[in-house]
Amino acid sequence: MTTLTCSLRLLAVSHHIAILVITSSVSAAPTFPLSAFAATNTKPPLGATWTFLTDVQLYLSMLPGIDEEEKGSRVCEVVRGRRVHGRG
Numbered sequence: 001m002t003t004l005t006c007s008l009r010l011l012a013v014s015h016h017i018a019i020l021v022i023t024s025s026v027s028a029a030p031t032f033p034l035s036a037f038a039a040t041n042t043k044p045p046l047g048a049t050w051t052f053l054t055d056v057q058l059y060l061s062m063l064p065g066i067d068e069e070e071k072g073s074r075v076c077e078v079v080r081g082r083r084v085h086g087r088g
Contacts, residue, residue, distance in 0.1 A: 001046070005053040021054075025061070055082045 008019045026045040050057075057079040 001049060002053060005050075025059075052080075054080070056080070 008021075011017070012019045023045050059077045059079045060074060061077075062074050
């Protein structure tokens with residue numbers, strides 16, 4: 001996985017593009033400790049190593065709605081964000 005991440009980073013830097021990797025989630029028993037929401041019971045599937053190989057890790061999840069207006073609401077969390085300083 002480290003080799004893949006390094007290749008993606010090289011591609012992004014050399015071509016000045018952003019690379020977006022989309023995955024599904026897996027069950028987290030009993031909760032996902034990095035989430036700010038106590039009820040989050042899923043987590044990103046690529047493991048702890050992946051978290052430290054990326055510049056930004058976003059976690060998009062559906063919140064259980066309390067009333068009809070909030071039903072199906074989604075939340076996007078920055079699980080990990082690394083500041084990258086540009087040149088110049």
